[in-house]
Amino acid sequence: MKLLMVDDEPIEREGMRRILSTAFPDLEIYDARNGYEAIESVKQHRPDIVLMDIMMPGINGIEALQTIQEIHPTIRGVMVTAFDTFDYARQALRLGVKEYLLKPSQRSEIIATVETVIEQCKEESRKQKASMHAERLAETELVTQLVFHHMHDVQLDVLMESVGIQSQPAFVLVVYLPEPTEALYSLIKERVHETEHALVGALYGKQLPLVVFRNSTVSYRSQAMPFAQGLIALLRDKADVFVGVGEQVEDLADIAVSYQQAVIALASHTQSVRFRFYEENLNQFEGTDTTTVRQKEKQFFDALDQGDWQEIERLFNEFIDEQEHQNQPLVYSQQRVLELVWVIQRALENLGMVTPTAYLSFQSQNYRQLRAEVQGLLEQISAHYEQHLNKAESNKVQQVKRYIEEHSHEEISLDALAALVDFTPMYLSKLFKDKLGVNYIDYLTTCRIEHAKQLLKNPELSLKEISYEVGYHEPNYFSKVFKKVCGKTPSDYRKQLISR
Template identity: 75%
Template sequence: MKLLIVDDEPIEREGMRRILSDAFAELTIFDARNGYQAIEIAEIERPDIVLMDIMMPGINGIETLQQIQAIHPTVRGVMVTAFDTFDYARQALRLGVKEYLLKPSKRSEIIATVEAVIEQCKMEAKKLRTDQQAERLLETELVTQLLFHHVHDVQLDALMESVGIVARPAFVVVIYFPEPTEALYRQVKERVRESENAFVGALYGKQLPIIVFRREGVSYRSQAMPFVQNMIAHLRDQVGIFVGVGEEVKELAQVAVSYQQAVFALASHSQSVRFRFYEETSTQIQPLGTTNIRHKEQQFFEALDQGDWHQIEQILNEFIDQQEQHGQPLIYSQQRVLELFWIIQRALEHLGMSSQPAYLSFQSSNYRQLRAEVQGILSQVATYYTSHLGTAESNKVQIVKRYIEEHSHEELSLDRLAELVDFTPMYLSKLFKDKLGVNYIDYLTECRIQHAKQLLKDPDKSLKEISFEVGYHEPNYFSKVFKKMCGQSPSEYRKQLPIR
């Protein structure tokens, strides 16, 4: 973190620097003797915090801070002045200044003020990182939803609004990486953000889908061709990179069509060219309809709910057979199978399981090899399902157990606890007893009594106060429960405690 001290008095600057250097070893400190020099330093170093003397010759602190904020809007200012006047305070507030120091200031006041501003900067930086991460996740999720036909019109409007996108025509580019890496993925994302208004999806196996929004006043080809050529030039060191480009669609809800076209264009992958537009492909096979995709999703959900992996395997094999019979290019069929695995992933998450996504290698050279690879992946997912089903339930019971321990003083109904882990009350009651060997109400009572024992050590607390504090509204009832659990009344228990 960087801090700039601005003061026309050398002694003030040196004293402030010495105090802050001793107190904050991690702080990089610069100083300026006037407003003009401060603006020059701010333009180069971009400080996070500026300690600004208001009364300086030439250009005063308020005007200086205004110009620095024009260069670096997130900078935080701390005004330093010998004059505690309302006019200066009002101008400083308009610049977002929430801290000020009066000359002369004590060492402790200077340190406390700067420490508070540093914490504010850290909190804002953390929030910014969190917001950016959430935005990236939302963008990836939106691309997945659009490309795999899993978004309704209402959901689409809400998702687009949340990421600030207005409905407009778009086309899809799919990049094939022979050896994808996380570093390569980040490199492409940064390049795309620099050149186009676009959404970058997740890396599915060896393919990276990108939804590119159309620019006004430029034809589809005039926009798509330079984008693809620039991307190929940027990735020229990557051997085997190939790009497929789908046609323009007028509505974002139809972008899955452009995506499938881009995957078809990948099917014409050759060593002689590095990219292909869909309309240039010699194989003009139309994709199979996707109207039954939601029906298949429901089939997966029902089969997973029953743990019927034989049924899931049958659904996948029937789908692959259908693709082969219709003469679909293998790479297109691989992509569609990947979509079905993504549906299985969603179904697992619906059941409370968060497994690693299943990805195809995209290295199969025929349908026989594709069936073998799908069988292997399906076997791994089924093993995960079987081994984690009991674990998932145990984890949820532990969540309920910890919640009871932390909230035993509150009114805890079985309905409230069941909502916490998305179980039915009856199922939670049975599961709690099966996993922990005790009813939930008995465990709640045990937690309350253990808490009461700790409070009874304080002679200043009355039994009535303790009963309320541990969750009982009737002191007499609390005494009865305590005696039943401990074999003696709260008063008798207290008497035998060592005198504090």
């Protein structure tokens, strides 16, 4: 922590330095002889605290502090003066000054005052870190729920509000990292937040989904292409990355479609083609209605979401029949079918089911052989899926459910819950909803609101106390969530209880 002393008397500055450096050996101490020097010192050192003498030549301490707060709004000021007048006190209060030292001050008074301000700074820092942590959790949770269709409308509104965004046109860009690390994830996240208005999801498996909001001043491709190229260039010396880009959607509620398209585009990447637009995949289906292609791709994802491998096999056979009926070259159909298999593998990676990239073991001589070869690939992948699924016993979902009920007042993330039962976050999210019919965020919210209802019966508890007690660090946010779930504010709910 840094402190700046401002006083035109050298003896005063030296005496204050000795007292403070002895009492607070870890404190970085700077000094200035007047208000002008103080302003320059703040620009250079960005101190947390300033001890400001009021009466100095040039500009006085009040004027200097006013300029300093324009430069560094979070700095905390302590006025040091022998002029204990109401007018100076009133001006200082307007600047947020709450601590004073009157000359001459006792050593104990100086130490106690500075110690109080240091603790205030530390508490503010803790609150900021907690707020940033909550925002990061909200960001990754929002992306997770959006791209995997696990979001309830009420919770969607709440999470969007918590990260300060509104529903608007956007598209999904999926980054594929063959060897993902936390360092690469942090690097990508930092760059994305610097260059784009976007939400960064969690790194699950080898894929990182980004929800990118449209810049209305440029076209969709003019925004997406340099962004993808920039990410590839950023990681060129660190990792072989590939990027799939989905199409723009007008509403965030439909962003899962763009995510699925990005995964499809990603499945077609090669060593020479590092990023690919979904529409380029569509262009490959010559002579085929693109609407039909989109519908079929959606059917694949829906069947995969349900774990319905019979339906997946039926869809593959139907697709191969259509290719044969259209007299497509066999080698073309083989590539299209293989890309669909890769799409399934890419989608399953988010559930922690990583399998070697599938290839056709031999060159099919006819469509009958192609069907048999594809059936063999699907059997291998579905067997791996079932083996993975067998680990997901209902008692583990119940274990997560009980943990949420017992710890709903704490900060609970999908990552933490997944680690509890040794699942991937995406897999747990899917399994929780499949088994209980509700996603974990909605269930966590329900637990918190039910707890809040009980606490609201106690008139001695303030709404702020209740919000902290049930797990919300921001009372206004708690009130908004409560109103969305219950249809009325906590205050109105309490009034209704009292009237009864």
